[in-house]
Amino acid sequence: MAVVGASLAGTRAAEALRREGFDGRLTAIGEEVHRPYQRPPLSKQFLAGDWDRSRVDLRVRDLDADVRLGTVAEQLDLQAREVAVRGPDGHERIGFDGLIIATGCQPRSLRGEPDRGGMVGVHTLRTVDDSLALRVALDANPTVGVVGAGFIGSEVASTCRRRGLEVTLIDPLSAPLERALGRRMGDVVGKLHIDHGVRLRTGVSVRGLVGNGHVEGIRLDDGSLVPADLVVLGLGVTPAVKWLEGSAVHLDDGVVCDARCFVEGATNVVAAGDVARWFHPSSGRHLRVEHFDNAGAQAAAAARALLAGKDAQPYDPVLSFWSDQYEVKLQLLGMPELGDSVEVVEGDVSQLRFIAAYGREGRTVAILASNQMSRLHSYRTVVEKRLAFPPKAPA
Ligand SMILES: Cc1cc2nc3c(=O)[nH]c(=O)nc-3n(C[C@H](O)[C@H](O)[C@H](O)COP(=O)(O)OP(=O)(O)OC[C@H]3O[C@@H](n4cnc5c(N)ncnc54)[C@H](O)[C@@H]3O)c2cc1C
Structure with a gap:
């Protein structure tokens, strides 16, 4: 198996392969020279100077993998089933039976x-x-x-x-x-x-x-x-897909995948994280999501799909996201962009301590929580099941 992109999604995919019992050869290819790290602190604690460099590193379990850092994937050859890479030792072609694309995005x-x-x-x-x-x-x-x-x-x-x-x-x-x-x-x-x-x-x-x-x-x-x-x-960002141009992989604002994260135009190739635009069953549309939680969860789902083949399950998460600004922690569940109305269902906006629900056609499609960490999880079912809008505050 080969994983291209050795950051959050790539690492979580590799971990999932091992967790699911894959014991063959595993190669991870990453352009950055750094070991995998978390990006969220880069605009928050690390930028503020509150965290030192070591705190940003991602915790990674032993992957028993050939990890090639400082190595760029330059081309994908689907016929030969090889990735052409350029690393510290020059050019090389790395063969694979199964491939995970996790190259994320780059800033505009x-x-x-x-x-x-x-x-x-x-x-x-x-x-x-x-x-x-x-x-x-x-x-x-x-x-x-x-x-x-x-x-x-x-x-x-x-x-x-x-x-x-x-x-x-x-x-x-x-x-x-x-x-x-x-x-x-x-x-x-x-x-x-x-x-x-x-x-x-x-x-x-x-x-x-x-x-x-x-x-x-x-x-x-x-x-x-x-x-x-x-x-x-x-x-904003654009998906890092230049290395896939000229291959049969279907590209359209990211790598287009089916509901199980299998890449359209290729066999035994999956994609995950910020680069993947997969068919999200609950919303009935293709989505590309730039969220930390999704990158990890989708990577695990894509790795499982690669191992399960035709028995793979669709990846259909409730999306979640957070952002820290000043003394406020904002947390999101679901897809606010689907909503056409919003109502505050708990708390007080002027105190920046509240829960707001987004609704469409009488159903709740998303919840935004501001400084309500302990309450948010109670609303998970509301979003998952798209309960009536506006929702009653759960116990
Ligand atoms: C500053 C910042 C703050 C954020 N804050 C939050 C937050 O508060 N909450 C939240 O939910 N999300 C946040 N995110 C988003 C979250 O970090 C991303 O969703 C997540 O990093 C996506 O992981 P990924 O592995 O898909 O992509 P990436 O993390 O982008 O990793 C892709 C990796 O692939 C490598 N790569 C690219 N092309 C190639 C190639 N051709 N060959 C080899 N390697 C390649 C890249 O160098 C990179 O290391 C933030 C992101 C940033 C940048």
Whole structure:
């Protein structure tokens, strides 16, 4: 078996293969030189300087595997059943009977401005090296501009404010996290940022970066200039699939898979994690999910499917996600984007301690919890079974 992408999904897939009794040869191929680590702290505790490097590492059980770090998969040859790789010792072809694709995603850059705008002081955030570079740059007390108020942009803004820095957070939508949480809950997050001293510029796009070698500001579409000597681009990600181009693997915003995570266009190949766009039975659509919990769970499901072949089970999870901003822990269950209404069913929004339900056609499709960790699990069945909306607070 070969696993390409030796981070969260790749590692959890390899562990699952061994747990399920696979005792053949296992090769894991990872582009990064680091042992597997967790990404969530990279915009939170590690960026803030609260955690040191060793705390970020992922706990991995002994895989009895040939792990090739610093090794890039360059091409997939489905006929020969080989992956062409380039590693510290040069080029090589690694054969497989079964393959797990877990190459995740890479950050987007500004339109028409490859390579982080080509200017010093412009950062993206995906790897531990990115986070370390940003953390060091923040030590110089820069004025920070964050482009994109999705989860990563919002968390970076929060961490920068905690470090006492001046921050402007910019997004073309009307509120932070609007795409993920909808307008009403996005406004709650927007107020949270404003209350913590962030300059929030929503409903306006970025025209480009201003500076001569080093970034000095962000020019917005309304002509205004946001001064910033450090810019973080939180513009979302694209699936890391370049190495699969030219193979028969079906690519469409990720690696397209069936409900059991088998890759369309290939045999005995599965995909998992941020790179996989699989058919999610409960919602009846293909989804690509960029969540920590999903990457681990889907990797285990995909590995089991690879071993089970035609007896494999569909992977049909209740999606879950969390985000830490300031003193608030947001947690999500289900798919808010399916909802057309939202109601607060417990607690008090003004205290940032509440549970909100998202509904569609009288059914509950998602739950958002803010600082309600102990209550969230009680709502799992509500989302799993799509109980009546708005749901009654479970005991
Ligand atoms: C800063 C940050 C904060 C986050 N915070 C949260 C959070 O609070 N909550 C949450 O639920 N999720 C969060 N996430 C998302 C979560 O970390 C991801 O969903 C998860 O890392 C996905 O795991 P993965 O293994 O699919 O992909 P990745 O973690 O991206 O791993 C893919 C690996 O494949 C390697 N690779 C790519 N191409 C090749 C190739 N051709 N050859 C070899 N190797 C290759 C990459 O180098 C990488 O190591 C966060 C992500 C980031 C970046």
